[in-house]
Amino acid sequence: MTPGNVLMVCLGNICRSPLAHGILEHHLNNTAYLVDSAGTSSYHIGGPPDPRSIHTAQAHQIDISQQKARQFTVKDFDRFDYIYVMDCQNLANVLALATTQSHQENVQLLLDTEEVEDPYYGGTDGFEIVFQKIEKACKQILSKWKH
Ligand code: 4NP
Numbered sequence: 001m002t003p004g005n006v007l008m009v010c011l012g013n014i015c016r017s018p019l020a021h022g023i024l025e026h027h028l029n030n031t032a033y034l035v036d037s038a039g040t041s042s043y044h045i046g047g048p049p050d051p052r053s054i055h056t057a058q059a060h061q062i063d064i065s066q067q068k069a070r071q072f073t074v075k076d077f078d079r080f081d082y083i084y085v086m087d088c089q090n091l092a093n094v095l096a097l098a099t100t101q102s103h104q105e106n107v108q109l110l111l112d113t114e115e116v117e118d119p120y121y122g123g124t125d126g127f128e129i130v131f132q133k134i135e136k137a138c139k140q141i142l143s144k145w146k147h
Helices: 016-028 051-059 088-095 101-105 125-145
Strands: 006-010 035-039 082-085 107-109
Touching: 006 016, 006 088, 016 035, 016 051, 016 125, 051 125, 082 088, 082 125, 088 107, 101 107
Parallel strands: 006 035, 006 082, 082 107
Antiparallel strands: none
């Protein structure tokens, strides 16, 4: 896989995708590539990540507290080489905005065989589970880049 700019996408851009953004950036450790995140909804635009995501990242020495939520836009298809979504609803929402086949081809679920489920309405444990799933996927992406 060719290295490139990566956008992580979920619904609110306050729980899952800020973690994915922070985790990938942390392991990539290379500013040559842009890593960002966005939500398909407008619910939390301009707001910080959920405190549970901030604390979970902090427990793994990753600081996501300065991130600000934004909404996915059509322009993101051109700015990012890889758009990773957390669940099937995010996938449908992003694909609905694609106008070309190449845009569609850059969008995929972050995990190959399952969704990263929304932890928003659950307890703190859910955030650590989400962290572990996302970190595994990010490491897989980066290992594919290196070969
Ligand atoms: P996220 O979680 O998509 O992982 O950021 C959610 C955050 C907020 C809401 C839903 C999911 N909400 O309905 O406000």
